[in-house]
Amino acid sequence: MGLIVQKFGGSSVADAQRVMNVAQRVLDTYKQGNSVVVVVSAQGDTTDDLIEKAKEINPKASKREMDMLLSTGEQISISLLAMAIQKLGGNAVSLTGWQAGMHTDSNYGTSRIHKIMSERLKKELDAGNIVIVAGFQGINKYDDITTLGRGGSDTSAVAIAAALGADLCEIYTDVDGVYTADPRIVKGAKKLDDISYDEMLELASLGANVLHNRSVEMAKKYNVKLVVRSSLNHNEGTIVKEVNKVEKMLVRGVARDNDVARIALVNIVDEPGVAFRIFSLLAKKGINVDIILQSIGREGKKDISFTVNESNLDAAVDLLNEHKETIGFEEIKTTSEVSKVSIVGAGMVNNPGVAASMFEALYDANINIHMIATSEIKVSVLINEKNAEKAVNAIHDKFHFA
Amino acid sequence: MGLIVQKFGGSSVADAQRVMNVAQRVLDTYKQGNSVVVVVSAQGDTTDDLIEKAKEINPKASKREMDMLLSTGEQISISLLAMAIQKLGGNAVSLTGWQAGMHTDSNYGTSRIHKIMSERLKKELDAGNIVIVAGFQGINKYDDITTLGRGGSDTSAVAIAAALGADLCEIYTDVDGVYTADPRIVKGAKKLDDISYDEMLELASLGANVLHNRSVEMAKKYNVKLVVRSSLNHNEGTIVKEVNKVEKMLVRGVARDNDVARIALVNIVDEPGVAFRIFSLLAKKGINVDIILQSIGREGKKDISFTVNESNLDAAVDLLNEHKETIGFEEIKTTSEVSKVSIVGAGMVNNPGVAASMFEALYDANINIHMIATSEIKVSVLINEKNAEKAVNAIHDKFHFA
Numbered sequence: 028m029g030l031i032v033q034k035f036g037g038s039s040v041a042d043a044q045r046v047m048n049v050a051q052r053v054l055d056t057y058k059q060g061n062s063v064v065v066v067v068s069a070q071g072d073t074t075d076d077l078i079e080k081a082k083e084i085n086p087k088a089s090k091r092e093m094d095m096l097l098s099t100g101e102q103i104s105i106s107l108l109a110m111a112i113q114k115l116g117g118n119a120v121s122l123t124g125w126q127a128g129m130h131t132d133s134n135y136g137t138s139r140i141h142k143i144m145s146e147r148l149k150k151e152l153d154a155g156n157i158v159i160v161a162g163f164q165g166i167n168k169y170d171d172i173t174t175l176g177r178g179g180s181d182t183s184a185v186a187i188a189a190a191l192g193a194d195l196c197e198i199y200t201d202v203d204g205v206y207t208a209d210p211r212i213v214k215g216a217k218k219l220d221d222i223s224y225d226e227m228l229e230l231a232s233l234g235a236n237v238l239h240n241r242s243v244e245m246a247k248k249y250n251v252k253l254v255v256r257s258s259l260n261h262n263e264g265t266i267v268k269e270v271n272k273v274e275k276m277l278v279r280g281v282a283r284d285n286d287v288a289r290i291a292l293v294n295i296v297d298e299p300g301v302a303f304r305i306f307s308l309l310a311k312k313g314i315n316v317d318i319i320l321q322s323i324g325r326e327g328k329k330d331i332s333f334t335v336n337e338s339n340l341d342a343a344v345d346l347l348n349e350h351k352e353t354i355g356f357e358e359i360k361t362t363s364e365v366s367k368v369s370i371v372g373a374g375m376v377n378n379p380g381v382a383a384s385m386f387e388a389l390y391d392a393n394i395n396i397h398m399i400a401t402s403e404i405k406v407s408v409l410i411n412e413k414n415a416e417k418a419v420n421a422i423h424d425k426f427h428f429a
Numbered sequence: 430m431g432l433i434v435q436k437f438g439g440s441s442v443a444d445a446q447r448v449m450n451v452a453q454r455v456l457d458t459y460k461q462g463n464s465v466v467v468v469v470s471a472q473g474d475t476t477d478d479l480i481e482k483a484k485e486i487n488p489k490a491s492k493r494e495m496d497m498l499l500s501t502g503e504q505i506s507i508s509l510l511a512m513a514i515q516k517l518g519g520n521a522v523s524l525t526g527w528q529a530g531m532h533t534d535s536n537y538g539t540s541r542i543h544k545i546m547s548e549r550l551k552k553e554l555d556a557g558n559i560v561i562v563a564g565f566q567g568i569n570k571y572d573d574i575t576t577l578g579r580g581g582s583d584t585s586a587v588a589i590a591a592a593l594g595a596d597l598c599e600i601y602t603d604v605d606g607v608y609t610a611d612p613r614i615v616k617g618a619k620k621l622d623d624i625s626y627d628e629m630l631e632l633a634s635l636g637a638n639v640l641h642n643r644s645v646e647m648a649k650k651y652n653v654k655l656v657v658r659s660s661l662n663h664n665e666g667t668i669v670k671e672v673n674k675v676e677k678m679l680v681r682g683v684a685r686d687n688d689v690a691r692i693a694l695v696n697i698v699d700e701p702g703v704a705f706r707i708f709s710l711l712a713k714k715g716i717n718v719d720i721i722l723q724s725i726g727r728e729g730k731k732d733i734s735f736t737v738n739e740s741n742l743d744a745a746v747d748l749l750n751e752h753k754e755t756i757g758f759e760e761i762k763t764t765s766e767v768s769k770v771s772i773v774g775a776g777m778v779n780n781p782g783v784a785a786s787m788f789e790a791l792y793d794a795n796i797n798i799h800m801i802a803t804s805e806i807k808v809s810v811l812i813n814e815k816n817a818e819k820a821v822n823a824i825h826d827k828f829h830f831a
Contacts, residue, residue: 043482043485080505084516085516088512096505096512103498107483114486114490120493147572170528
């Protein structure tokens with residue numbers, strides 16, 4: 028008995044039958060004596076279809092109008108889910124982002140939640156209603172509709188759980204939980220019973236598409252107990268929480284990220300401030316840079332390589348070429364045929380042999396490493412995209428998760 | 430130069446090309462030096478598709494959730510139209526019903542506008558924006574989304590024109606204006622240059638599907654100058670306004686309404702209060718009754734016949750059968766194979782011969798009349814549905830609109 032926030036993604040509510048399934052699960056939770064807030068994404072391909080509609084009219088539509096358009100996707104889902112719960116005899120009320128008091132900044136398309144005015148949520152819960160909230164959306168100080176960008180519904184759910192002091196925030200998805208590797212590419216991948224916020228953060232940002240980074244960050248900040256579980260069965264899922272004990276397992280998981288492109292600036296003048304000029308330029312345009320590698324070139328010149336998301340590749344190259352003179356490089360080389368493969372584990376920090384084992388696994392599999400990046404709890408390598416699956420399997424085998 | 434409200438229906442914005450056409454027309458109006466507010470309906474079949482989605486999940490969905498669902502249709506249209514205007518180089522901002530301050534009562538599905546808090550509208554107009562407002566929707570005192578029911582977007586447009594003191598409210602549709610009869614069934618039908626509010630009211634309620642009654646009522650109340658014109662060409666359209674001069678033409682138009690069903694209660698006890706019992710019963714359930722006819726039956730009994738909308742027929746019959754004892758009738762007979770054909774004209778009131786001419790036209794065409802109803806500016810007859818087109822043509826010919 029408590030207050031539970033449940034989040035269902037777009038595929039969980041893709042058609043009428045799935046909406047009814049979700050309704051039944053929500054109602055079961057409610058009937059066990061819990062207060063329930065449900066956060067829902069847009070149905071199936073709705074968001075993509077809406078983007079297509081917009082592109083047909085204006086490929087450079089203003090972000091404010093895009094948010095006005097896209098927010099309808101979740102509004103459709105919440106009303107249908109409320110109707111489904113009513114059909115099963117439950118009391119449900121749907122709330123849009125603004126009705127649920129989701130106040131955000133004004134960065135249309137990538138807004139962040141500032142605060143949640145939870146009066147309405149509380150009022151509906153007190154009235155015994157199951158409250159269905161549109162994920163991914165909010166309202167800014169101008170009373171305009173905003174959206175939170177990728178993974179926004181996860182963030183909405185965690186934010187509501189934090190604001191209401193929920194006992195649990197369940198993220199329903201199409202896998203059973205967090206795995207030691209992607210079960211679709213690694214046969215022996217095992218489900219984890221629990222994982223720490225920090226480990227989950229590294230995994231999320233490394234391409235294990237289970238939970239979005241921002242939602243995990245927020246869960247960590249407000250100490251929201253998360254569970255990642257499947258909407259297709261009643262298996263236990265993986266608990267994401269603060270883990271204090273030293274973990275037995277050094278490495279918790281192997282992740283792969285194909286949405287990576289590498290940019291190399293060749294023969295840059297070797298003088299102070301070059302790196303600053305390059306990366307502040309990219310940062311100003313909102314282009315995130317991941318792994319950075321600097322190497323010595325010929326005759327007082329150097330090379331700088333770094334990775335960006337594939338979707339940012341063209342913008343980054345255009346930007347750099349515009350400032351070719353100022354930066355002072357000779358040539359720009361790019362490839363998107365690369366993948367980032369990473370291992371994550373809080374136990375790694377005190378065990379320097381872990382990285383070596385990973386490199387050994389790759390060597391045994393005859394896979395060349397282009398770049399390496401490490402943090403306290405992860406090691407990432409950049410390799411050719413065609414080797415990514417083989418690499419994940421080789422590394423997973425090496426650490427034989429048992 | 431002035432403030433113009435333009436309303437475009439769902440077929441005018443059904444696809445990307447049509448949205449662009451509307452955008453161009455709106456922008457032209459703006460470039461002529463006018464401030465422009467545009468009210469838009471949902472695209473093409475969007476509303477029907479959404480209703481279908483809801484029915485699949487819960488045919489008896491709560492009206493609150495239906496409004497939550499249906500209001501997304503207009504929200505999609507407004508954002509797309511704003512994007513289209515931006516594409517053409519104009520400044521546009523879209524506003525949902527609640528953002529535009531459209532406050533309504535809480536009769537979900539059939540709400541009425543209480544007041545318009547026009548601060549946001551004015552602010553956007555002052556900033557030089559073309560303001561695109563979602564028709565058909567508003568917000569109630571609980572901050573819940575409501576819809577206005579049939580013809581709601583016309584009503585939204587007129588209400589905004591009234592609130593802002595607009596110089597003109599243009600209702601764009603797929604016909605050139607108001608005709609003396611439906612041009613699809615009467616060859617010689619002629620477009621009217623102008624028509625009075627009262628005449629338009631009678632025509633609207635009689636099945637000339639150009640303008641919804643509620644919008645005309647509101648236009649009359651707040652003296653909003655309306656123009657009905659085509660979105661497909663630049664013809665002048667028909668002006669709807671207060672007409673003081675005695676009209677030359679006695680009869681302004683002939684209208685047909687096939688959405689009519691007749692209910693006859695046979696052999697009712699002839700005692701005081703019977704009519705009251707019947708019609709208060711129907712009124713309580715929101716069933717509108719149109720023509721009523723009472724006739725003397727046999728042996729102290731009487732018959733009462735009346736018409737309702739076809740969509741209300743089943744509900745009305747169920748309701749009456751439930752109260753068969755209290756009302757005290759013997760039998761209930763119904764038919765939906767009837768049409769109402771009417772003539773409308775402000776000049777009619779002082780010319781008793783007009784009704785007779787109409788009956789003569791029907792007699793000449795060998796069409797039997799079931800019921801007759803008259804008001805100061807109209808005469809309606811109920812006839813078999815299969816004769817409706819013939820009747821409209823015969824009457825139109827009789828009054829030879831020139």
